[in-house]
Amino acid sequence: LNLLAIAKNLDVEFLGNPNQELIGISSLENLNNKKICLVIEKKYICESLKNAGAVICPKDFVNQIKNENFLISENPKLTFAKLSQFFKPYLTNPIYHSNLNLYLGENVSIGQNFTAGAGVVIEDNVAIGNNVTISHNVVIHHGVKIEDNVFIGSGSIIGSEGFGNVLDQESKWSHIAHLGSVLIGSNVRLGSNCSIDRGTIEDTIINSGVIIDNSVHIAHNVIIGENTAIAAKVGIAGSCKIGKRNMIGGMVGIVDHIETVDDVIISATSTVSKDLMESGTYTGIMPISKHASWKRIAFWITKLDKILKNLKYKRFKP
Amino acid sequence: LNLLAIAKNLDVEFLGNPNQELIGISSLENLNNKKICLVIEKKYICESLKNAGAVICPKDFVNQIKNENFLISENPKLTFAKLSQFFKPYLTNPIYHSNLNLYLGENVSIGQNFTAGAGVVIEDNVAIGNNVTISHNVVIHHGVKIEDNVFIGSGSIIGSEGFGNVLDQESKWSHIAHLGSVLIGSNVRLGSNCSIDRGTIEDTIINSGVIIDNSVHIAHNVIIGENTAIAAKVGIAGSCKIGKRNMIGGMVGIVDHIETVDDVIISATSTVSKDLMESGTYTGIMPISKHASWKRIAFWITKLDKILKNLKYKRFKP
Amino acid sequence: LNLLAIAKNLDVEFLGNPNQELIGISSLENLNNKKICLVIEKKYICESLKNAGAVICPKDFVNQIKNENFLISENPKLTFAKLSQFFKPYLTNPIYHSNLNLYLGENVSIGQNFTAGAGVVIEDNVAIGNNVTISHNVVIHHGVKIEDNVFIGSGSIIGSEGFGNVLDQESKWSHIAHLGSVLIGSNVRLGSNCSIDRGTIEDTIINSGVIIDNSVHIAHNVIIGENTAIAAKVGIAGSCKIGKRNMIGGMVGIVDHIETVDDVIISATSTVSKDLMESGTYTGIMPISKHASWKRIAFWITKLDKILKNLKYKRFKP
Numbered sequence: 001l002n003l004l005a006i007a008k009n010l011d012v013e014f015l016g017n018p019n020q021e022l023i024g025i026s027s028l029e030n031l032n033n034k035k036i037c038l039v040i041e042k043k044y045i046c047e048s049l050k051n052a053g054a055v056i057c058p059k060d061f062v063n064q065i066k067n068e069n070f071l072i073s074e075n076p077k078l079t080f081a082k083l084s085q086f087f088k089p090y091l092t093n094p095i096y097h098s099n100l101n102l103y104l105g106e107n108v109s110i111g112q113n114f115t116a117g118a119g120v121v122i123e124d125n126v127a128i129g130n131n132v133t134i135s136h137n138v139v140i141h142h143g144v145k146i147e148d149n150v151f152i153g154s155g156s157i158i159g160s161e162g163f164g165n166v167l168d169q170e171s172k173w174s175h176i177a178h179l180g181s182v183l184i185g186s187n188v189r190l191g192s193n194c195s196i197d198r199g200t201i202e203d204t205i206i207n208s209g210v211i212i213d214n215s216v217h218i219a220h221n222v223i224i225g226e227n228t229a230i231a232a233k234v235g236i237a238g239s240c241k242i243g244k245r246n247m248i249g250g251m252v253g254i255v256d257h258i259e260t261v262d263d264v265i266i267s268a269t270s271t272v273s274k275d276l277m278e279s280g281t282y283t284g285i286m287p288i289s290k291h292a293s294w295k296r297i298a299f300w301i302t303k304l305d306k307i308l309k310n311l312k313y314k315r316f317k318p
Numbered sequence: 319l320n321l322l323a324i325a326k327n328l329d330v331e332f333l334g335n336p337n338q339e340l341i342g343i344s345s346l347e348n349l350n351n352k353k354i355c356l357v358i359e360k361k362y363i364c365e366s367l368k369n370a371g372a373v374i375c376p377k378d379f380v381n382q383i384k385n386e387n388f389l390i391s392e393n394p395k396l397t398f399a400k401l402s403q404f405f406k407p408y409l410t411n412p413i414y415h416s417n418l419n420l421y422l423g424e425n426v427s428i429g430q431n432f433t434a435g436a437g438v439v440i441e442d443n444v445a446i447g448n449n450v451t452i453s454h455n456v457v458i459h460h461g462v463k464i465e466d467n468v469f470i471g472s473g474s475i476i477g478s479e480g481f482g483n484v485l486d487q488e489s490k491w492s493h494i495a496h497l498g499s500v501l502i503g504s505n506v507r508l509g510s511n512c513s514i515d516r517g518t519i520e521d522t523i524i525n526s527g528v529i530i531d532n533s534v535h536i537a538h539n540v541i542i543g544e545n546t547a548i549a550a551k552v553g554i555a556g557s558c559k560i561g562k563r564n565m566i567g568g569m570v571g572i573v574d575h576i577e578t579v580d581d582v583i584i585s586a587t588s589t590v591s592k593d594l595m596e597s598g599t600y601t602g603i604m605p606i607s608k609h610a611s612w613k614r615i616a617f618w619i620t621k622l623d624k625i626l627k628n629l630k631y632k633r634f635k636p
Numbered sequence: 637l638n639l640l641a642i643a644k645n646l647d648v649e650f651l652g653n654p655n656q657e658l659i660g661i662s663s664l665e666n667l668n669n670k671k672i673c674l675v676i677e678k679k680y681i682c683e684s685l686k687n688a689g690a691v692i693c694p695k696d697f698v699n700q701i702k703n704e705n706f707l708i709s710e711n712p713k714l715t716f717a718k719l720s721q722f723f724k725p726y727l728t729n730p731i732y733h734s735n736l737n738l739y740l741g742e743n744v745s746i747g748q749n750f751t752a753g754a755g756v757v758i759e760d761n762v763a764i765g766n767n768v769t770i771s772h773n774v775v776i777h778h779g780v781k782i783e784d785n786v787f788i789g790s791g792s793i794i795g796s797e798g799f800g801n802v803l804d805q806e807s808k809w810s811h812i813a814h815l816g817s818v819l820i821g822s823n824v825r826l827g828s829n830c831s832i833d834r835g836t837i838e839d840t841i842i843n844s845g846v847i848i849d850n851s852v853h854i855a856h857n858v859i860i861g862e863n864t865a866i867a868a869k870v871g872i873a874g875s876c877k878i879g880k881r882n883m884i885g886g887m888v889g890i891v892d893h894i895e896t897v898d899d900v901i902i903s904a905t906s907t908v909s910k911d912l913m914e915s916g917t918y919t920g921i922m923p924i925s926k927h928a929s930w931k932r933i934a935f936w937i938t939k940l941d942k943i944l945k946n947l948k949y950k951r952f953k954p
Contacts, residue, residue, distance in 0.1 A: 024815065025815060025837055026837060027837040027838050029838070030837075030838065075802075075804075075805075077802045078802045078803075078804055078810055080802075080812070081800075081801070081802040081810040081811065081812040081813075082810060084812045084813035084814075084815060084836075085811075085813045087813065087815050088813045088815070089760070089761075089778060089779070091741065091759055091760050091778055103436035103437070103454070105409065117757065117775075118739035118755075118757045119436075119437050119455065119739070119755050119757060119773065121435065121436045121437060121454040121455065121472075123409055124407070124409050125407075135775070135796070136739070136757040136775045137437065137455050137473075137755065137757065137773050137775060137791075139435075139453070139454045139455060139472040139473065139510075141472070142407060142409055143407070151811075153793070153796050153797075154757075154775040154777070154793045154796055155455075155473060155511070155773075155775065155791060155793050155829070155831075157471070157472045157473050157510040157511060157532075160453070160471050160472055160509065160510040160532065161471075163509060163529070163531040163532070163549060163550065164399075165399070165507075165529055165547065166393075166395045166396045166398070166399040167396075168393075168396055169393075171545055171563055172505070172527050172545055173507070173527060173529045173545060173547060174396055174399040174400060175399065175403075175469075175507055175529070176398070176399040176402045177399075177402035177403045177405065177406045178402075179342065179343060179402060179405050179406070187808070189801075189809070189811055191796065191799060191831070192775075192793040192796040192831040192833075193473070193511055193533075193791070193793060193829055193830075193831050193851075194511075195473075195509070195510040195511050195532040195533055195550075197510075197532065200402075201343055201344060201345040201348075202345050202347070202348065209808050209809060211799070211801055211809045211811070213799035213853075213855075214793075214796065214799070214831040214833065214853050215511075215533065215829075215831055215851065215853050215871075217531075217532050217533050217550045217551050217568075219531075219550065227807055227808055227809060229801065229809060231799060231873070232799065232831075232853045232855065232871050232873070233551070233853050233869075233871040233889070235533075235550050235551040235568050235569050237549070237550070237568050237586070245807055249891075250853075250871050250873050250889055250891070251569075251871050251887075251889040251907075253551070253568055253569040253586055253587040255567075255568070255586050255587075265609075266606075267609065267612075268873070268889055268891050268907070268909075269889040269891075269907040270604075270606050271569075271586065271587040271603045271604070271606060272606055273586070273603065273605075273606065274606070276606075280608060280609070281608070281609035282606050282607065282608060282609060282612075283606065283607065283608075283609045283612040283613075284603070284604045284605055284606030284607065284612065285604055285612070285616070285907045285909065285920070286604040286619070286906075286907070286920045286921055286922040287616045287619055287620050287909075287920055288902075288906050288907060288908055288909065288910070288912075288918050288919065288920030289620055289918065289919065289920065290916060290917070290918060290919075291901075291903065291916070291917035291918060291919045293620075293623065294903075294918075294919040294920065294921070295919075296622075296623040297619060297620065297622050297623055298921070298923045300622045300623060300626055301619070301622065301922070301923055301933060301937070302923050302925055302929075302933065304932075304933045304936045304937065305929065305932040305933055305936060307626070308936055308943070311629075311947075421754035421755070421772070423727065437754075437755050437773065439753065439754045439755060439772040439773065439790075441727055442725070442727050443725075455755065455773050455791075457753075457771070457772045457773060457790040457791065457828075459790070460725060460727055461725070473773075473791060473829070475789070475790045475791050475828040475829060475850075478771070478789050478790055478827065478828040478850065479789075481827060481847070481849040481850070481867060481868065482717075483717070483825075483847055483865065484711075484713045484714045484716075484717040485714075486711075486714055487711075489863055489881055490823070490845050490863055491825070491845060491847045491863060491865060492714055492717040492718060493717065493721075493787075493825055493847070494716070494717040494720050495717075495720035495721045495723065495724045496720075497660065497661060497720060497723055497724070511791070511829055511851075512829075513791075513827070513828040513829050513850040513851055513868075515828075515850065518720075519661055519662060519663040519666075520663050520665070520666065533829075533851065535849075535850050535851050535868045535869050535886075537849075537868065551869070553851075553868050553869040553886050553887050555867070555868070555886050555904070569887075571869070571886055571887040571904055571905040573885075573886070573904050573905075583927075584924075585927065585930075588922075588924050589887075589904070589905040589921045589922070589924060590924055591904070591921060591923075591924065592924070594924075598926060598927070599926070599927035600924050600925065600926060600927060600930075601924065601925065601926075601927045601930040601931075602921070602922045602923055602924030602925065602930065603922055603930070603934070604922040604937070605934045605937055605938050607938055611938075611941065614940075614941040615937060615938065615940050615941055618940045618941060618944055619937070619940065625944070629947075
């Protein structure tokens with residue numbers, strides 16, 4: 001690949017030697033004269049950039065960078081993301097989609113350009129669109145519908161039964177058979193070791209463009225709005241309805257039946273225990289301190305109610 | 319299935335046409351004249367219920383619902399749970415419990431009516447009771463004992479070694495071989511992608527009737543009391559002893575060596591760092607706010623100790 | 637095994653009958669005259685220790701314990717850890733490292749004394765050192781480097797692509813191909829159902845001697861310092877740099893780009909949202925209370941800013 005070919009492919013401007021060969025992408029710490037690097041903020045501009053094979057940056061950085069080859073982009077990170085796909089290695093093995101390595105149920109429909117890793121299990125009545133990649137040891141339980149251009153990371157389980165249970169007369173749990181399914185829209189990307197449960201009667205729905213990191217749990221009948229991003233280790237309890245373009249930070253817990261509107265951002269590790277009906281950023285994190293200091297703080301927190309009573313504080317009523 | 323057959327099977331009363339055919343269960347949003355629906359609270363009673371094939375509800379709702387076919391139940395949700403099992407689809411594939419798809423150790427005993435998915439691994443000396451279903455890609459490490467009527471969800475790992483390690487003279491970790499095992503009592507239901515570690519010397523014990531959701535971690539030597547419910551993403555550290563009929567909310571973290579009595583309820587995402595020796599509901603969640611507001615709150619929280627000192631607040635001593 | 641052989645092997649002193657046969661380790665609750673037990677604190681010394689086959693303890697406990705056989709150790713827990721390895725059962729099945737059960741890519745190099753469970757997937761260009769054990773259903777994605785004496789627990793996924801994504805002009809996510817890899821140093825031990833993502837350009841690095849419990853998520857480009865211990869369900873976001881000998885409690889969440897120095901201890905379930913640049917113990921946990929009491933506390937917390945304004949509290953400014 002040379003600079004000209006890359007610029008054409010990404011439909012961006014370039015400066016410098018069109019024949020400059022580029023064999024990969026480098027970080028700013030390990031520049032290489034055959035690799036291209038990304039400069040996204042002015043603070044990263046430095047002398048050593050002369051050693052890069054080329055630089056991706058906005059137009060107004062060019063004069064300040066001592067290099068001759070540039071990809072010019074007003075969204076250099078997006079250009080970088082698209083370029084990164086060019087350098088993905090081609091894997092020969094394990095043999096994908098061989099009959100040996102795939103456990104396939106009956107009445108499964110699969111679109112064109114399907115790639116499946118080893119140990120993948122697809123139960124009966126699953127429908128899979130075009131350009132779908134399912135990595136190793138993934139389980140797709142019966143009746144799940146997956147649309148086009150979906151990626152599912154290794155070890156994820158789609159369509160397991162939800163945690164719907166009812167206490168009987170003797171305080172024993174009776175399990176509800178979950179008769180709904182899971183619908184995964186187009187352009188969804190799912191990480192490793194996730195679990196997405198099927199709905200009780202209606203389906204659990206991951207709408208198109210949603211991206212989900214590793215070890216995320218999505219319970220029965222949750223609906224995730226388009227282009228929402230869910231970071232690692234998030235848990236979303238039953239029947240939540242998450243808006244479009246939400247950004248849910250890592251390890252956030254959302255209790256059942258919660259609704260969020262579009263364009264909500266939730267800081268990592270927060271607990272969402274009420275509806276979020278206004279767009280914006282929300283946080284609920286206990287600040288971290290030295291342990292000795294936290295011990296005193298935690299003591300006072302548990303006494304907050306009594307303290308305010310004793311202070312005869314009356315402005316609010318809990 | 320018709321209304322009469324269902325009522326007989328569930329041993330509940332019915333009203334209306336005994337021959338009313340029912341092919342499934344519907345939600346209240348998508349009523350169908352061949353499907354039965356559940357009305358659990360008066361607020362869900364509405365005109366459109368006339369379109370349902372039948373309604374499950376308590377006796378005193380009948381006069382207010384414009385339908386002719388009813389299953390009468392004082393615990394309609396329990397009746398619904400039992401009914402849902404009738405409509406579970408029959409799966410033909412992947413072929414369960416074939417020699418090809420199951421990795422079976424030596425000296426494994428398996429009871430009657432065993433169902434195993436694809437890619438299941440069962441190591442040496444495992445004992446499995448009757449009516450056990452183990453879903454795909456589950457690993458049962460050596461020596462684990464599983465009693466009757468147990469379900470284990472896809473991707474769960476039972477009997478891995480616990481996280482018991484000792485620092486040596488050079489600050490390096492020396493791992494303890496975990497020689498205990500895991501005992502899973504009867505009627506236990508375990509979700510997907512769970513991890514239950516074996517005990518150090520004695521066993522980790524999940525007593526009968528316990529239900530566990532997805533991605534739950536149970537450490538070495540934990541004992542879970544009968545009929546306790548554990549929601550998704552909970553982590554229970556080593557040697558905890560959880561009482562009977564506890565309900566542990568999603569993403570709750572319980573630190574090591576904690577004890578809870580019977581009938582404790584722990585709200586989702588709370589941290590349990592002290593014994594809970596009285597039944598009741600416990601909570602420890604930092605409330606979520608708009609981020610700008612949380613920033614000010616978090617600032618004051620970290621200063622709480624100094625504030626109360628400055629206010630010369632003396633009622634309590636930390 | 638007899639007392640003499642064990643003492644020689646562990647290079648510790650013994651007292652009593654050198655021919656005392658020992659067939660295992662017992663807990664203090666189930667003493668057995670053919671098994672050895674561990675007494676680590678004086679409070680555990682009791683009459684019934686006479687029933688143990690032998691006792692591991694410090695020298696000064698000997699006179700107070702009514703038994704005749706002792707392994708003497710100033711670090712009895714470490715001696716116990718080493719001894720426990722002698723009693724690990726020998727597993728015959730599933731057949732490890734057979735061609736049938738292992739999905740092996742091209743250009744994979746594997747050192748001596750390799751053990752792999754069933755359903756293991758190793759993609760192209762992976763390099764594995766000596767004395768490595770990979771348990772069942774583990775996935776090692778392409779290009780991962782694993783050094784000597786490493787253990788990887790069942791269901792873990794190493795080298796999946798990180799959660800690096802860029803919004804395009806239409807608020808859709810464009811995924812970054814992750815071209816870095818994962819380097820796992822020597823003597824690393826990893827639990828079940830973990831996920832370790834490959835780096836974007838440079839590698840994700842788990843340095844030697846690190847121990848990691850179950851269901852831990854480590855994002856792209858994280859670097860973990862030597863001999864750090866990470867308990868179950870921890871999530872470490874992208875590009876964090878964790879020091880040496882840290883101890884990270886269960887379910888801790890560390891947001892992206894955080895740095896910790898050496899010898900930091902983080903209490904279970906805390907959120908780390910700022911660099912920890914001084915060694916010591918840190919905590920950030922909302923204390924758990926009876927729910928009714930928590931409701932009042934949570935109310936006041938959300939009002940803390942206004943309360944202090946109303947109290948005309950001026951010592952600090954948020």
